[in-house]
Amino acid sequence: MLQTAMRFSHTLLKEIIQTGDTVVDATMGNGNDTALLAQLVGTNGLVYAFDIQEQALQNTENRLLESGVREQVRLLHQGHETIETAIPEETALRAAIFNLGYLPKSDKQIITKPDTTKQALDALLTRLVSNGRIILVVYYGHAGGEAELALIKEYSQQLPQEEYSVLTYQFINQKNNPPILFCIEKK
Template sequence: MLQTALQFSHTLLKEVIQEGDSVVDATMGNGNDTAFLAELVGTNGLVYAFDVQKQALVNTEKRLTELGLQEQTILLHQGHETIKETIPEDTQLKAAIFNLGYLPKSDKQIITQPDTTKQALDALIARLKSKGRIILVVYYGHTGGEAELALVHEYSQKLPQEEYSVLTYQFINQRNNPPILFCIEKK
């Protein structure tokens, strides 16, 4: 069976992340990706996880504690647009993941924004190691979602093919705007 966008995002990350790597969860949410990344990098690696909602930090901290993964994570109650100022400039990142849209089971008025996503992408691209990947799972079936999808598509298309490969993955015959996955890989 074909993988969902979420399943495929994890497959793409497993292919490149190794024990000891530094990675980013740009949209912490309920902590599922943060925990997944923490398992991959192990106790010698580091996961920087960002979210603007306090509930995301509470949910993620609880999940990490239950799994014994808090040692290799830094939870940041701030937006991913602060990556440039938060992660040291000389830090080489192996991967990052975004789930763009809103936090499930929370206030649907609090959504990710095109301008902050662009700032985050700029900061990540500057720190991305060779063979590193940035995964963006774009949920766009809400007000504001189409604008962010357009930004990610345009941003990805403009990356020079000599330096980056970009993949999109989506189901085109499903109802209710299934998410679209983008994978940016540095050559």
């Protein structure tokens, strides 16, 4: 059976992340991706996780403690647009993941936005190692979602093919706007 965009995002992360790596969860939410990243990098690796909602930090902290992987994660109560200053420029990042949209079962007005997502992508690309990946799972069925999807498409399509490979993964016959996955891999 074909993998959902969410499951495929985890497959793409598992393929490249090794113990000791430094990686980013740009939208921690309930910590599902953060927990996976923490397991993959191990105790000698580092995960930077960002969110603007206090509730997300609490949920993620609990999730990490339950899984015994809290130690290797830096939980940052700040937007991913601060990656430029929060993560030193010389840091070599193996991977980053975004789940764009709103936190399920939470305030649907608090959504990721094109401008700040773009700022985060700019900062991540300069820190990404060769063969590193940035994965975006874009939910776009809510108000404001189409604008963000348009930004991601435009941003990733204009990346030079000599430097980056870009993949999209999408179910095109499903109802209710299933998320679309983008993967940017640095050559």
